[in-house]
Amino acid sequence: MAVAHDVVCGMDVNTESSPHAEHEAKDYYFCCDGCKGAFVKAPAYHLENWAEEHPGVEPTPVAA
Numbered sequence: 001m002a003v004a005h006d007v008v009c010g011m012d013v014n015t016e017s018s019p020h021a022e023h024e025a026k027d028y029y030f031c032c033d034g035c036k037g038a039f040v041k042a043p044a045y046h047l048e049n050w051a052e053e054h055p056g057v058e059p060t061p062v063a064a
Protein backbone atom coordinates (compact mmCIF):
# COMPACT_ATOMS: atom_id res chain seq x y z
CA MET A 1 0.00 0.00 0.00
CA ALA A 2 0.97 3.61 -0.24
CA VAL A 3 0.02 6.71 1.68
CA ALA A 4 -1.22 9.82 -0.02
CA HIS A 5 -2.38 13.16 1.35
CA ASP A 6 -5.95 14.34 1.05
CA VAL A 7 -5.41 17.90 -0.25
CA VAL A 8 -8.87 18.99 0.86
CA CYS A 9 -8.76 18.17 4.59
CA GLY A 10 -5.08 17.27 5.05
CA MET A 11 -5.56 13.69 6.26
CA ASP A 12 -3.20 10.86 5.35
CA VAL A 13 -5.10 8.29 3.31
CA ASN A 14 -4.46 4.72 2.23
CA THR A 15 -4.43 4.51 -1.55
CA GLU A 16 -5.95 1.03 -1.54
CA SER A 17 -9.17 1.93 0.21
CA SER A 18 -9.76 5.59 -0.61
CA PRO A 19 -11.75 7.29 -3.34
CA HIS A 20 -9.52 8.97 -5.90
CA ALA A 21 -9.72 11.45 -8.74
CA GLU A 22 -7.40 12.01 -11.65
CA HIS A 23 -6.20 15.54 -12.35
CA GLU A 24 -3.58 16.45 -14.96
CA ALA A 25 -2.45 12.81 -15.23
CA LYS A 26 -1.93 12.40 -11.47
CA ASP A 27 -4.08 10.43 -9.06
CA TYR A 28 -5.19 12.19 -5.90
CA TYR A 29 -6.74 10.32 -2.98
CA PHE A 30 -9.32 11.39 -0.45
CA CYS A 31 -10.67 10.30 2.93
CA CYS A 32 -14.24 10.36 1.70
CA ASP A 33 -16.45 11.14 -1.27
CA GLY A 34 -17.16 14.56 0.22
CA CYS A 35 -13.51 15.62 -0.08
CA LYS A 36 -13.27 14.04 -3.51
CA GLY A 37 -16.31 16.01 -4.65
CA ALA A 38 -14.84 19.26 -3.34
CA PHE A 39 -11.57 18.57 -5.17
CA VAL A 40 -13.25 17.70 -8.46
CA LYS A 41 -15.14 21.00 -8.37
CA ALA A 42 -12.04 23.11 -7.77
CA PRO A 43 -8.80 21.11 -8.15
CA ALA A 44 -6.52 24.11 -8.75
CA TYR A 45 -7.83 25.86 -5.64
CA HIS A 46 -7.20 22.88 -3.38
CA LEU A 47 -3.77 22.15 -4.86
CA GLU A 48 -2.72 25.77 -4.32
CA ASN A 49 -3.92 25.66 -0.72
CA TRP A 50 -2.04 22.41 -0.16
CA ALA A 51 1.18 23.83 -1.61
CA GLU A 52 0.92 26.96 0.53
CA GLU A 53 0.32 25.04 3.73
CA HIS A 54 2.73 22.17 3.03
CA PRO A 55 5.67 23.55 1.06
CA GLY A 56 7.57 20.84 -0.76
CA VAL A 57 5.19 18.04 0.21
CA GLU A 58 3.87 16.11 -2.76
CA PRO A 59 0.27 14.98 -2.10
CA THR A 60 0.41 12.10 -4.55
CA PRO A 61 1.72 8.77 -3.25
CA VAL A 62 5.32 7.69 -3.70
CA ALA A 63 5.47 4.93 -6.31
CA ALA A 64 5.67 1.52 -4.68
Ligand SMILES: [Zn+2]
Nearest residue numbers: 006009031035
Ligand atom coordinates in the same frame (compact mmCIF):
# COMPACT_ATOMS: atom_id res chain seq x y z
ZN1 LIG B 1 -10.74 14.48 3.52
